[in-house]
Amino acid sequence: MRRISLIMVGLLAMAALFANGCKLWEKDVIVLAQGKPEIDGQLKAYAAAWAEENGVEVVIKSCGGGNCDLGQQLKADYAAGEMPDIFAINGLEDYLEWQAIAADLSDEAWVDKTDVAFVHNGKTFGFPVSIEGWGLAYNADILAEAGVDPKSLVNLSGYREAFAKIDSMKEQLGLDSVVSMAAGTEMFWVTTHHNLNSLLSNGLQYGDTSVVDQLLAGQVDSKRLSEYVDWVELLFQYADKAILTTGNYDAQVGAFATGKAAFLHQGNWTDPNMADANATFEMAFAPHGSMEAVTDGIFVSAPSFYLVNVESANAELAKKFLVDLATTSAGANYIVKEAKMIPAFTNITLNPDGQLSSSVQDWMSQGKVYSWNQYLFSAEFRDKTLAPIYNQFANDQIDKARFIQLLTEAFQNR
Amino acid sequence: MLKKRSQFVFWLFLIPILFAFLMVVIIPFFLGIFYSLTNWSSSARLGATLDFVGLTNFIESLKDPSFIYSFLLTCVYTTLNILAINAVSFGLALLVTSAIKGRNIYRVGFFLPNLIGGLILGYIWQFIFNNAIPTLGEVLKLPFLSNPKNLILASRNASVVALVIVGTWQYAGYIMMIYVAALESVPVELLEAARIDGASGLQRLRNITIPMVAQAFTITVFLTLVNSFKQFDVNVSLTAGGPSTIFMGKPMNGTELLALDIYNTAFVSNNLAQGQARAFLFFVVLVLISVVQVRAGKKREVEL
Numbered sequence: 001m002r003r004i005s006l007i008m009v010g011l012l013a014m015a016a017l018f019a020n021g022c023k024l025w026e027k028d029v030i031v032l033a034q035g036k037p038e039i040d041g042q043l044k045a046y047a048a049a050w051a052e053e054n055g056v057e058v059v060i061k062s063c064g065g066g067n068c069d070l071g072q073q074l075k076a077d078y079a080a081g082e083m084p085d086i087f088a089i090n091g092l093e094d095y096l097e098w099q100a101i102a103a104d105l106s107d108e109a110w111v112d113k114t115d116v117a118f119v120h121n122g123k124t125f126g127f128p129v130s131i132e133g134w135g136l137a138y139n140a141d142i143l144a145e146a147g148v149d150p151k152s153l154v155n156l157s158g159y160r161e162a163f164a165k166i167d168s169m170k171e172q173l174g175l176d177s178v179v180s181m182a183a184g185t186e187m188f189w190v191t192t193h194h195n196l197n198s199l200l201s202n203g204l205q206y207g208d209t210s211v212v213d214q215l216l217a218g219q220v221d222s223k224r225l226s227e228y229v230d231w232v233e234l235l236f237q238y239a240d241k242a243i244l245t246t247g248n249y250d251a252q253v254g255a256f257a258t259g260k261a262a263f264l265h266q267g268n269w270t271d272p273n274m275a276d277a278n279a280t281f282e283m284a285f286a287p288h289g290s291m292e293a294v295t296d297g298i299f300v301s302a303p304s305f306y307l308v309n310v311e312s313a314n315a316e317l318a319k320k321f322l323v324d325l326a327t328t329s330a331g332a333n334y335i336v337k338e339a340k341m342i343p344a345f346t347n348i349t350l351n352p353d354g355q356l357s358s359s360v361q362d363w364m365s366q367g368k369v370y371s372w373n374q375y376l377f378s379a380e381f382r383d384k385t386l387a388p389i390y391n392q393f394a395n396d397q398i399d400k401a402r403f404i405q406l407l408t409e410a411f412q413n414r
Numbered sequence: 415m416l417k418k419r420s421q422f423v424f425w426l427f428l429i430p431i432l433f434a435f436l437m438v439v440i441i442p443f444f445l446g447i448f449y450s451l452t453n454w455s456s457s458a459r460l461g462a463t464l465d466f467v468g469l470t471n472f473i474e475s476l477k478d479p480s481f482i483y484s485f486l487l488t489c490v491y492t493t494l495n496i497l498a499i500n501a502v503s504f505g506l507a508l509l510v511t512s513a514i515k516g517r518n519i520y521r522v523g524f525f526l527p528n529l530i531g532g533l534i535l536g537y538i539w540q541f542i543f544n545n546a547i548p549t550l551g552e553v554l555k556l557p558f559l560s561n562p563k564n565l566i567l568a569s570r571n572a573s574v575v576a577l578v579i580v581g582t583w584q585y586a587g588y589i590m591m592i593y594v595a596a597l598e599s600v601p602v603e604l605l606e607a608a609r610i611d612g613a614s615g616l617q618r619l620r621n622i623t624i625p626m627v628a629q630a631f632t633i634t635v636f637l638t639l640v641n642s643f644k645q646f647d648v649n650v651s652l653t654a655g656g657p658s659t660i661f662m663g664k665p666m667n668g669t670e671l672l673a674l675d676i677y678n679t680a681f682v683s684n685n686l687a688q689g690q691a692r693a694f695l696f697f698v699v700l701v702l703i704s705v706v707q708v709r710a711g712k713k714r715e716v717e718l
Binding site: 074079097242385387391392406 | 455456457460462480543544569656657658665667668678682684
């Protein structure tokens with residue numbers, strides 16, 4: 001009996017040593033969970049170099065794209081007590097989910113070097129991962145051949161004229177359709193994460209949420225909405241019907257990259273796809289023409305932000321990781337040259353290679369940008385309520401009047 | 415003494431599986447029921463606490479048109495799928511147990527789709543429906559097939575049929591194997607005696623073969639029922655729940671089966687507790703239907 005208790009005590013002591021004593025011979029570890037699988041390799045390489053330099057270990061978990069959902073993964077990690085030290089969010093709705101554990105980053109060295117950090121109630125919480133933007137991407141060669149001046153593409157009437165003209169010359173230009181647009185169920189994000197923003201922020205000052213506030217209160221500006229619906233109708237009308245209703249991302253981007261469509265409703269994240277498809281033509285972004293009034297600017301923002309987990313034992317180390325990412329030349333090189341993103345920090349002077357990314361930077365340098373307000377609505381509202389309405393319209397199941405009515409009701413009964 | 419010892423060994427061998435069963439089935443099951451009665455979200459919302467909310471999640475689920483729609487749709491899909499799979503697989507089983515040449519190759523060939531994961535299968539068929547069929551229509555000059563207005567996955571009803579086609583293609587081979595085993599155990603004497611008595615092929619099938627394999631029917635209908643009811647992976651990859659439809663005046667996803675609705679409630683709407691409540695309702699309905707079906711099936715079985 002005594003022997004058994006001796007063994008038990010020994011085992012307990014060992015267990016205690018393992019539980020608490022790991023740090024005696026192991027390095028500090030910070031875990032970063034992010035949602036862009038396409039930059040996984042580059043981020044791992046940068047993190048490994050940084051970890052080496054600082055004598056710690058950095059683990060990168062990438063979860064995104066078609067087969068992994070970061071928000072869902074974070075919930076599983078949180079329930080299991082393994083919340084990462086740094087994790088990515090998309091905007092306000094995501095932030096509210098994790099508000100209780102988001103560290104206040106207002107005093108960090110990178111805060112005064114960016115305009116697009118995630119700020120809530122006057123405090124900075126989110127480190128901007130990059131800058132992304134979209135307008136309507138156009139194939140400049142085709143537009144030149146058709147005699148359309150991209151500068152005229154700033155409002156509804158400009159687009160009406162241009163679309164009609166290009167549509168009449170489709171055979172001559174070798175086009176299948178004028179604009180490559182997707183509104184299938186799988187591609188709900190093109191309509192309710194991107195196109196919807198034309199209604200919410202086009203023509204407004206950067207950061208102006210007046211339209212969103214009205215809609216959140218259930219008040220619908222019917223003039224603004226009906227002009228916006230004209231824009232949606234125009235895009236749907238001149239789109240390739242097969243891509244519009246059933247096409248996936250590859251089909252939509254592919255049609256533009258191979259010169260089968262003159263316009264593409266996507267953002268600068270398609271640059272690597274263009275390179276893969278050897279698209280050599282000149283391309284750039286034109287503003288969305290969702291209003292009769294001239295709206296001379298494109299939609300630009302940080303698409304995701306890193307939050308630091310305040311409950312983490314290594315929160316200070318995690319903050320240093322972010323500071324170094326924004327302020328060192330190795331960090332700048334990773335952001336711009338390796339991950340091919342547009343930097344969100346003014347101290348970084350490198351330029352990305354892609355044509356569409358350059359176009360976004362052009363618009364930014366002229367100050368002609370509108371904000372992303374779509375994340376002020378919940379994912380549930382956009383994906384489960386609005387997306388089926390767009391899909392009904394794209395599939396010709398409902399007419400324009402009914403489309404307007406359903407949108408209005410959706411905002412009123414949200 | 416010996417008996418006591420063997421009892422001990424009996425339980426010793428059972429412990430690993432009992433432990434696993436307890437950890438991954440029993441405990442999560444009751445935890446799930448507990449969570450479905452709370453406002454659990456598994457996130458760090460400000461000021462969020464785990465509160466007991468009674469049956470709110472269940473009541474809200476039953477009031478939600480998209481849950482009702484998914485439930486009805488799943489019933490329709492399950493009915494169509496049971497009919498299609500069993501008809502096809504019984505036909506295939508008759509084919510590969512007949513004297514046809516190369517029947518072993520057929521057996522393997524028909525079984526093969528079952529070895530492909532449902533997600534991949536869905537993407538393959540999505541390509542067939544979205545790209546291969548329209549292209550075929552262009553080549554063969556059949557404008558009906560190439561017209562984008564007739565795309566199968568662009569229409570709600572056709573998409574449900576597409577789900578049934580893919581489900582059948584995936585599962586018929588597996589069910590066929592069960593039928594093959596049953597058909598091979600039908601005593602040859604009975605069939606021979608019937609033939610000598612002058613019974614036609616169809617008569618032999620109806621009066622001897624089918625009653626003799628009724629046991630297999632109970633199993634296959636049960637398997638196809640449960641499998642169709644739980645369909646998720648093909649649903650996600652083939653249609654992703656679309657195209658949309660309008661039900662009870664509310665626009666919603668038109669081919670969202672129950673499992674996908676539960677998933678979307680939990681992870682798109684960020685409402686894990688209500689997703690759990692729906693999963694529990696799903697479980698209860700599935701158990702009820704299965705018990706009724708197995709009871710009814712047992713009555714038809716014939717023992718020699």
